[in-house]
């Protein structure tokens with residue numbers, strides 16, 4: 001008898017333990033889901049929160065929603081209506097909802113909202129990076145150099161498009177232009193710094209430079225050779241030119257019996273005069289120097305003019 005009572009007690013105890021275990025297994029806190037829309041935007045940012053919750057036992061009796069920005073939490077019993085909140089300050093905020101069931105068990109969820117300042121201030125708009133590629137970088141005056149900015153990039157930052165809206169160029173000689181590509185010809189020699197400035201859609205700027213070495217273009221030596229008459233003074237006129245400057249000196253060699261010595265020219269000046277005392281073909285040389293010291297020479301034959309036919313005496 002005692003034995004069976006003990007057995008019964010053991011069985012009962014076992015049932016209680018099993019039942020308690022089952023009840024404990026159903027005593028889960030409610031599942032909560034918090035959704036924010038939008039999750040990013042420019043301040044002031046209106047965000048709509050929706051809460052959904054499932055109670056595993058009983059029902060949800062209330063909720064509390066902390067917006068994470070120090071403002072007063074929202075609370076209530078109606079989970080079906082969305083909750084609106086305006087974030088005025090920039091930053092990243094973690095909103096947290098707590099839902100409570102009728103057994104006082106709490107379910108939680110969070111949603112993260114990122115608020116960026118208007119106008120891109122505050123470091124959230126990274127400035128663009130300018131990339132300059134000019135070719136050729138060594139050239140003559142009046143030859144085109146092409147500069148390309150297409151390697152420039154803009155990192156957009158949060159929610160911002162990565163757009164470079166303006167490319168502006170300063171070629172260092174007073175020539176300014178815009179566009180992703182720019183072409184320029186320098187009118188004078190020198191070492192020039194080309195500056196590219198890129199501007200993104202938020203007004204942030206980046207710049208880069210390149211150095212262009214422009215060489216002087218030498219002059220072109222030319223003169224007219226009208227022919228000469230023995231024992232008559234003949235005028236020789238230089239038609240030389242310098243495309244990127246001016247000609248500063250003209251030296252002539254007329255006497256082809258003693259070679260050419262530019263330290264001792266036979267004449268100087270744009271226009272020169274010489275009298276040949278012997279006929280035949282003579283070699284005339286002209287040496288011109290531009291304002292940058294570049295030199296060009298030319299030589300060619302001048303021929304004796306045929307003797308003019310004597311005018312018959314008028315009767």
Ligand SMILES: [Ca+2]
Pocket residue numbers: 125126127128154155156157162200201202204
């Ligand atoms: Ca940017």
Ligand SMILES: [Ca+2]
Pocket residue numbers: 188189216244245291292
């Ligand atoms: Ca020059």
Ligand SMILES: [Ca+2]
Pocket residue numbers: 216217218219242243244245246290291292294
């Ligand atoms: Ca020149």
Ligand SMILES: [Ca+2]
Pocket residue numbers: 253254255256257258259260261
């Ligand atoms: Ca000579």
